[in-house]
Amino acid sequence: MTTNDATTRRHLPAAPTSRDVAPGGPGSPDAPEPAAAEDAARQDRFRLPVGLRVCVIVPALNEGGSVGAVVASVEQALPGAQVVVIDDGSTDDTGVRALEAGAAVIPLPVNLGIGGAVQTGYRFAAMNGFDVAIQIDGDGQHDPEETRLLLGPLIEGDADMTIGSRWLGRGDYLAPRSRRFGMRILSRLVTWRAGATFTDTTSGFRAVGANGMALFAEHYPVDYPEVETIVLASQHGLRIVEVPVRMTHREHGSSSISGLGSAYYMARVILALVAGNTDWRHS
Amino acid sequence: MRATILTLTLSIGFLLLSLSAIRKQRLHGKQAVLWLFVSLSMVFLSATLPLHFLDYVSHFMGIAYPPNLILLLGVLFLFLLVFQLSTTAARLAETNTALVQEIGLLKTQFPVEVLASTANSDGDMDRSRPQPG
Numbered sequence: 001m002t003t004n005d006a007t008t009r010r011h012l013p014a015a016p017t018s019r020d021v022a023p024g025g026p027g028s029p030d031a032p033e034p035a036a037a038e039d040a041a042r043q044d045r046f047r048l049p050v051g052l053r054v055c056v057i058v059p060a061l062n063e064g065g066s067v068g069a070v071v072a073s074v075e076q077a078l079p080g081a082q083v084v085v086i087d088d089g090s091t092d093d094t095g096v097r098a099l100e101a102g103a104a105v106i107p108l109p110v111n112l113g114i115g116g117a118v119q120t121g122y123r124f125a126a127m128n129g130f131d132v133a134i135q136i137d138g139d140g141q142h143d144p145e146e147t148r149l150l151l152g153p154l155i156e157g158d159a160d161m162t163i164g165s166r167w168l169g170r171g172d173y174l175a176p177r178s179r180r181f182g183m184r185i186l187s188r189l190v191t192w193r194a195g196a197t198f199t200d201t202t203s204g205f206r207a208v209g210a211n212g213m214a215l216f217a218e219h220y221p222v223d224y225p226e227v228e229t230i231v232l233a234s235q236h237g238l239r240i241v242e243v244p245v246r247m248t249h250r251e252h253g254s255s256s257i258s259g260l261g262s263a264y265y266m267a268r269v270i271l272a273l274v275a276g277n278t279d280w281r282h283s
Numbered sequence: 284m285r286a287t288i289l290t291l292t293l294s295i296g297f298l299l300l301s302l303s304a305i306r307k308q309r310l311h312g313k314q315a316v317l318w319l320f321v322s323l324s325m326v327f328l329s330a331t332l333p334l335h336f337l338d339y340v341s342h343f344m345g346i347a348y349p350p351n352l353i354l355l356l357g358v359l360f361l362f363l364l365v366f367q368l369s370t371t372a373a374r375l376a377e378t379n380t381a382l383v384q385e386i387g388l389l390k391t392q393f394p395v396e397v398l399a400s401t402a403n404s405d406g407d408m409d410r411s412r413p414q415p416g
């Protein structure tokens with residue numbers, strides 16, 4: 001198999017060619033049935049490009065019930081990637097469950113909130129020289145299979161940061177009307193500040209290359225980081241690409257943002273976008 | 284005269300309080316200078332009451348009722364102090380976050396298989412458990 005072959009294959013995880021099938025190949029005596037092999041190939045033959053070190057950041061707070069499954073499915077989706085769970089001061093067995101599932105665990109002694117937890121992951125990735133860091137929620141809202149879609153543009157060199165967007169046609173995610181309205185306002189503001197259009201600014205399903213990792217390791221908003229980081233990244237010259245993904249409604253727990261909290265959330269994020277000149281404030 | 288004695292007693296008391304806090308290292312650096320300055324000003328204003336110093340100053344500033352000058356200065360001072368404490372708290376929160384992250388990174392735990400495969404003899408289960416609290 002030529003290098004070129006490997007290059008094409010890694011971007012087309014969902015449609016492997018017959019050449020990719022199973023060890024031994026179709027001709028060998030113990031080769032599986034072609035159809036089954038095809039299926040197995042779809043499931044298992046995805047390989048990270050040789051030498052590419054990928055870190056998957058999973059922030060988790062009291063997710064003992066679901067973190068194990070998330071870690072396992074990430075490891076299945078991206079064999080060879082380093083999964084790191086940031087245990088954000090959980091009071092349950094989140095850390096133990098994550099370790100059992102095979103993840104590295106960073107136990108934060110006190111709860112920092114989503115921004116501080118995710119930043120810890122970026123610092124881990126930057127410190128340990130990873131090439132790509134992927135951020136995925138520990139609550140089952142994001143499909144680990146789709147981390148491959150986030151990797152594509154980064155590997156190609158077309159982007160420094162990819163964001164999984166639920167509004168680009170894949171999946172059937174539906175938010176309440178009020179929430180969609182808020183998201184649209186944020187989208188407009190981000191377009192204004194970042195100088196490019198983004199459909200899903202509140203998505204926490206992202207991947208960055210080494211330069212984005214270094215930026216986020218250094219500067220990351222503490223509260224409600226999703227929207228602000230887009231502006232931050234684009235003002236630091238990162239090329240951001242949105243990738244269509246499916247999102248499901250969360251399996252456990254509820255959104256941290258609801259009711260009166262939504263109004264406060266909007267106010268905080270808009271303040272950060274309008275008043276926060278990320279250019280000089282973070283330099 | 285009685286008013287002078289009263290305010291002088293109070294402000295000297297406050298001066299002694301500041302001095303003892305500084306001696307016991309409960310106030311450092313900028314904070315020490317600040318409270319020393321405040322208590323000395325209070326002593327000065329009390330001591331100069333019979334000399335009508337406050338009245339001269341407030342008259343000069345166009346304030347008809349001298350105690351209003353004291354209130355104005357007091358409110359301004361407290362306002363600035365709270366503002367400064369607020370920015371300090373924000374800065375402390377930032378360093379605190381960085382420290383918590385650093386502690387977490389230093390305590391990073393790897394799955395048991397990884398510990399075993401690095402031929403580290405103490406890679407047993409208990410060491411990989413998250414510490415409570």
